[in-house]
Amino acid sequence: MAEVILQGVSKAYNGRPTVHAVDLTVADKEFMVLVGPSGCGKSTTLRMIAGLEEITAGRLLIDGADVTHAAPQKRDIAMVFQSYALYPHMTAYRNMAFGLLKTTSLGKTEVDRRIRAAAEILHITHLLERKPNELSGGERQRVAIGRALVRQPKVFLFDEPLSNLDAKLRTRMRGELKRLHKELGLTVIYVTHDQIEAMTLGTRVAILSQGSLQQVGAPMELYMRPANTFVATFIGTPEMSLLRCAVKADGTGSRLDHESFSMVLDADAANPDVFLGVRPEEIHVHPHSVPGMARGIVERTELIGSEALAEIMLGQDRITARMPVADVPESGAQVSLSFDLTRARLFDANTGRALAA
Amino acid sequence: MVISTALSARIREAGLAYLLLLPSLAFLAAFTYWPILRSIWFSFHDVVLGDSKIIWLGLENYQRLLEDRLFWKAFGNTAFYTVITIPLAITCALLLAVALDSKLRGMAIYRSAFFYPVMIPSVAAGMVWVFLYSASYGPINKGLSLIGIPDTAWLYDSKWALPAIMVMSVWKYSGYFMLILLAALKLVPSDLYEAARLDGISAWNRLIHITLPLISPTLYFVIIIGLLHSYQIFDYVYVMTHGGPADATNVLTFYIYQNGFQYQDVGYASTLANVLLLFVGGLIAVIATVFGRRVHYLGR
């Protein structure tokens, strides 16, 4: 098991750049999730790590060795594909054995031992003699993972492996993957477009947008301290509300002015134009008019079981608040709002970057 | 340094590709391109088979072609044959393939029944159909008389001789296209049909909206091959009618053969062959642009 280092890794197709100088270090035994909307370059980055795509510029190191231009099989990695890519003409057993026999000089008994062991872990021992078209989606998924496991590679690469499964199965496989990672101490790089998957699986998460790395960090860190508005809105459901405000000097300190409220800022802010980012759970809704508080009109409410969401128009901005079901205001009602400013985040309105709090 | 490594990888890739093409290209060069080049050169000359004397003619052969009544007749016959027979045979083949792409009892027999005509040597097949088409004692006329259609000597009649050969071609080649389409149908993933069935889509719509798009690469292939296969009509014309009666069945490939081998007029035959090549090439280019773009590849 080993560390993976990307240094300024870039990809261009026919001169058109698709991945821009990504710097990323994946530590040993880490579960690193690459997440982003479709077309953000996450799969391309993964395929570059796998050696399936050429690296246009930059360096890639696995376990200290420069493998920027090494052939895929020389990188000591294994990959699980979105469609599983099981060889349809081979049994599950042969699918798992094929790469081992091609890339290693292991004897038949050792190969068999590894396959049996992996099958045991994945509970697919009884499926080994079947061909892929005789397996269900979840079973194929396990075989595909098994094929990667038996290789005992330094790094596991997963390319949206759960996206072909139904919701229930997906949750179960998620738990299973987490278990495997923990029990076997794997180094994993995992691509998904699903932020919940990213948050639940990753020891760290790397967020990509338009070919550029936006932020890398532990899931909660990303949630609490997004580096920019993209990360802020991408992570978390419902998404963070952004309120357009102006910072004004005010003798001793600064004030944050919104069209429907104004408040004192503890710190100075260099920029006059900012976004105030507030998560739904940081907004408190008061049914009655409270003097000095911002006032908004409830547009829409949604009950989602244990709690409720309300969309509220605050001047020109629409914000989403979360609250206990009992406290739900009626649509069209005027409400007073207060924000839990201990976790308030300010973003530069022009660059979207987070401002030091 | 890094970039040059990437570049060299690409050069290696291209080098391997050329290496893979080399065996084919070597043989194509010797037995296809060289004859085509010679044919282009011949077409500007008076060349007689068996005679080493070659006389420069310039464009005379091409001029002759424009004024050649039989060339235009053969051209028209070829076009007529192609335009009718190919769609007919392919439709027939498609329906057969779809019908036979299931676990029907006696499948082996059906498949063999529709494919065997491809295997009958054209000499023999042509002769058999000469008999089938005979007036009065021919089985086809006997059959047709049952439904009140009067006796016709199909191959003796300049109106019917070409359509008769076309019907025979459908018999001979449907099985051939069927086989290729059947191979393609085997590759269509089953879950697509399941999904469509769950959506309550009718069998006909499944054929049109799922099967056809999914086998479109093969269908595209079959259409082009069908077009080129219309060359095969030569065999039947040669055996059954020799281009007659009244040139009604003279088609371009037969006319090229006649000029090149029977008349030993190699220069003119080459001219005809070049014109046919241009024509068919143009037609394929049209098909490729119109149809090729709409082909769906499963493998992206």
Next chain:
Amino acid sequence: MSNKSTFGQIASGVSRRAFMVGGTAAVASAAVLRGARAQAATKVQFMYPVGVSGDINKIVSGMVAKFNAAHPTIEVEAIYAGNYDNTEQKVITSLGVGDPPSTWLPINSALQTFLGLDSLADVTQKAKAGDIYQDFLPQFLDTCVSDGKLYGLPFQPSTPVLYLNRTAMKEAGIAKAPQTWTELLEVAKTLTIRENGELKRWGLTIGGGWHDWIFECYCRQNELVPWTKDKVLFDNPAALDALEFWVKMEKAGVMPKASTWEGSANDFMAGRTAMLYHSTGSLTNLRKSSKFEVDVAFMPKNKVFGAAQGGGPIMIAKKQTDAQLEAAWTLTQWMTSTEVQSQWCRDTGYLAVRKSAWETPEMLAYLKEVPQAKVALEQSAYAGAFLQVPGYHKVREYLKSALDRTLAGEIKPDAALKEANDASNREIQRLLRRRG
């Protein structure tokens, strides 16, 4: 289960070995044969078509084997080359690369084509040294003559004849074959059967595909040889008269507008047509394959009897060593010798080229058994060569197209013949210009 597969392996192993041994044996025996004559034998090829019976392949091989046995210094290789067209193409292709066979058997019409390629050995002097000019039937020998010089020897001549369904004629009360065009039309009318306007039997069919050959016979019956060695005369009134007679027969509803060579023979055998113009070469096939009695008659005359000869001579390549030329000539003479011709005639139905061949005891016995065979011989007295012009293939196509279109009613006879005539002469001129 495992037993069975082992057995299978052994069996297939054995059969493969047997196959290999067989292959080796065949090669070995061929090698031995060659080795035996290796020392001084002159190698000569004979390229021939198969026109009337698949057995010809066997017969020719047998003849050549016999010849080789009798001539230890000559080794003849018999090469089957398809039909007449294929044979001609094969010979001409090999001529093109300067490597022609020593001898070959084309259709007699190809004479000018081969002369145009300067490929034929002149055997006039050699022939004069023997009895050829005395014993060969002159009408056959003439097919090998151009400008008074002899190129090769006739080997298997044929002519069209009129085949008659004797049974049908008896039923219709017709006692004898039609002698003239007028009688032909009358008899054909009588023999034509229609039921409720639908045709059941034609009176007459002219074998399609070679109907230009039969048309030349009609021209000759009008005292016209419709060609000279450098032009055709299709626009001659005598030719027009012949075509108009065809149109008249077609209009009278006694014969089909067109047919094919295979189809017309089938039609006759199936009783779809009562009379048929076809080659003498078809005699055996028609006689053996028809349920009824088949009779053969002269083609009816108009002004005179007349016929054009099909079939072919053996030609000898010009470009070869003297030894080969000598060997080729020996072969050609042997193939056209009295005994061989008598046998060949009886085996195939082609006409024997020597007078003496017709007088051998075997031949006399055969004629007694198959008197029809004699008709073609007698008719051949009125026969000449068929369309010996340069580029005869193309000329044939022009003429056939003209005949077809006329009978189909697409064009008037005079216009059709004029068109065919002009197109043909243009083509001949084109080829002659090359030569000159």
Next chain:
Amino acid sequence: MTTLHGQTDAKTLPFTQEARQPFRLAALKRGWLHVVMVPLALLWLSPLVWILVTSLKTRTEVFDPAAGFLPQVLQWANYPGALSVAPFGIYLVNSVLVTGGILIAQLVTITLAAYAFARQTFPGKNLLFTLFLLQIMFPIYATFLTNFVTVRELGLLNSLPAMIVPFVASGYGTFMLRQSFRQVPTELADAARLDGCGHLGILWHVYLPLVKPTLIAFGIITVVTHWNDYMWPLLVNNSENVRTLPIGLGLLAKSDSGADWTRLMAATVVVVSPLLLLFVIFQRRFVDSFMHAGLK
């Protein structure tokens, strides 16, 4: 183990099979399909029936309208009669060698070329592909003259290779196989690369097994085409020991006197039988191969 496997197949396949039918047919509907297919198949088969029946008739029976459809007495002698016109044994061996030679050579050349066209990027790809198609677009008779000269200069006239070399490359096969290769999901190739396969390894382990139906279809077609080749073999070969079956057939389909029907049909049966047999065997393999390869 094999048996166990077989059982698994038997249990699961009918399900997959059923599922992948475009028209799911209840038993009744199946019956209807037969109602359509049986007459159609019979119609298609009728010329074959005529060939078989005629091959067993006497010559007079063939065209005698009164003779009835079936022969009075089965004339088995037509078969030895047909075979006696030429050394069919040698012809058969040659046909097998020539057809087999062409097939093997073509499978090698088209597999390599089709892979390059389907899955590799290189300059001039489209131009080269068009050049491959030229082979099918140019009328074959127009190449005979030049190829005759070439074959002669190679010293191959009158030999089995003369009948093979012009057909070693196949634009047709390349095209057909390229279409199939392009239908194989690219992820499978990626997976194989990670499993340590180079281009040739991917070709051999992934692409070829998956396009087996296409390979078999192509094989059948090319075998049939060259098995029945007439003009070219006739042109380049002279001696009996290098001739092929269709030449023997040509002996019976004579030009001068009308065909020798009974023996021609007997010879046709003889020439076609090996092919028909192969087809019946391979069309099973054709079905099987898809069952195990069914792409997902």
